[in-house]
Amino acid sequence: MKAIISGGGTGGHIFPAIAIANALRAKYPDAQVLFVGAKGKMEMQKVPQAGYQIIGLPISGFQRKKLWKNIALPFKVLYSTLKAKKIVKSFSPDVVVGVGGYASGPTLAAAVSKHVPTIIQEQNSFPGATNKILAEHVDLICVAYDNMDRWFDYKKIVFTGNPIRQSISSLGENIEQIKLKALSTFSLDKTKRTVLVVGGSLGALTINESIYNSLDYFEKNDIQLIWQTGKWFFEKAKEKVESLKSNHIKVYEFVYDMDLAYSVADVIISRAGAIAISELCIVGKPSILVPSPNVAEDHQTKNASALVSKNAALMVKDADARETLISELDRVLNDEVLRQNMSFNMSQMGIRDADKRIVEEIDKLVKKKESK
Incomplete structure (x- = not known):
């Protein structure tokens, strides 16, 4: 062949x-x-x-x-x-x-x-x-x-x-063992809630700025954050996180062990690229999608809408993210029934x-x- x-x-x-x-x-x-x-x-x-x-x-x-x-x-x-x-x-x-x-x-x-x-x-x-x-x-x-x-x-x-x-499609096998490895890799506390923010391999300015301007939210609410910024925002984010001297916030230019990050996250914030969504459906974690406006035919909004229509995810428009993303995150983190329903519906779509x-x-x- x-x-x-x-x-x-x-x-x-x-x-x-x-x-x-x-x-x-x-x-x-x-x-x-x-x-x-x-x-x-x-x-x-x-x-x-x-x-x-x-x-x-x-x-x-x-x-x-x-x-x-x-x-x-x-x-x-x-x-x-x-x-x-x-x-x-x-x-x-x-x-x-x-x-x-x-x-x-x-x-x-x-x-x-x-x-x-x-x-x-x-x-x-x-x-x-x-x-x-x-x-x-x-x-x-x-x-x-x-x-x-x-x-x-x-x-x-x-x-x-x-x-x-493959590392993500096989998630679910030995998940507890993978979680233990994730806690060690990212230096996280298993008793605290964890949010994963990932804007795609190249980053996402609106998501990054929304998180950057709300880092105190994670500190005040004792929430751990794994934050993939992408190349262009990394130095700015790293400088801010270092100035906070926070043990809660882990910032990376690129997360190579995404299977570990997915496994330990309680809620995920992500762009709505097709492969990101396919991975999220396998992982089955409550997710807030922020579609990129800078793509052909606005296809990320259409991708996200396919999940929203099945109550499998929430969507925040890019233009609204700076004002509403953190409030939506707070709503999801504090509504266990919503998280369970989103997780179940998301998992039903995984291949x-x-x-x-x-x-x-x-x-x-x-x-x-x-x-x-």
Whole structure:
């Protein structure tokens, strides 16, 4: 089995891509997997760390706020597509999987032009423009939300869920042992309540500022905080926390042991990226979602709404977060029935084996192609 997996830009695209690659290797130990990403983006670092080869395309996204930066975009797309065609021809894959992100479009387009079996792994409840266009030409679309036939040909849709990191999909096994390790790792007191704040791999300014301006809330109420700030806010947050000399507040640029952080949290505050939500559903913890306003088609609000409609999470609009996020957090922390209901409803939506489901679809698609 030879597969190209393309996409990236954020952890929300990279982690599922690696999960699919790992599941492929588990089923086919001799599988050759090549990643295609965007130069200068996170995948160029994270994928090699996971043990896979990656080639970068000189592609970037459409700049909605600074339109003048899009002058070179058509040339980047053209050059990236030509380079992707060379990669596909040289590697000669049995299948190409696009997981979203800048590089996914040119790579899938190149594969379609070479008549290579193609799959889109659509993570969101509302697809982006690129996937809507490509969906007409690919062979299969793996989705994680119901009613996706509003956007895609129902005959191409397979419900698989979103693949997530193995360390998180296996949570629930030996959970008490994992909690003990988490308490030690983060230097937490098991008798106190703990809140986890995570704004995605790149951070979330509004969430960070809301927490930054309310650190006294955690101190006064004897609440422990695990706070992932992302790169850009870390130094400012670290300086403030150090000045408080607090034992309650643990601030990190990036939390690498997210399974430990999830296991010990009583309430989680998070953005509403597709993979973040998929992980939260596995964890089954009460969550407050603050959708990012800086994403295509406002898809994070649509992702969050899918959970809110099932009473599985609360949502605070980004524009309201500075004023209402902490009051909502306080409400959740002090309402045990609400927390129990949210946790139960969230858990009902979790899919632990999405990576294996996708590999099964890859297997069927490749065998179908070979039989022709």
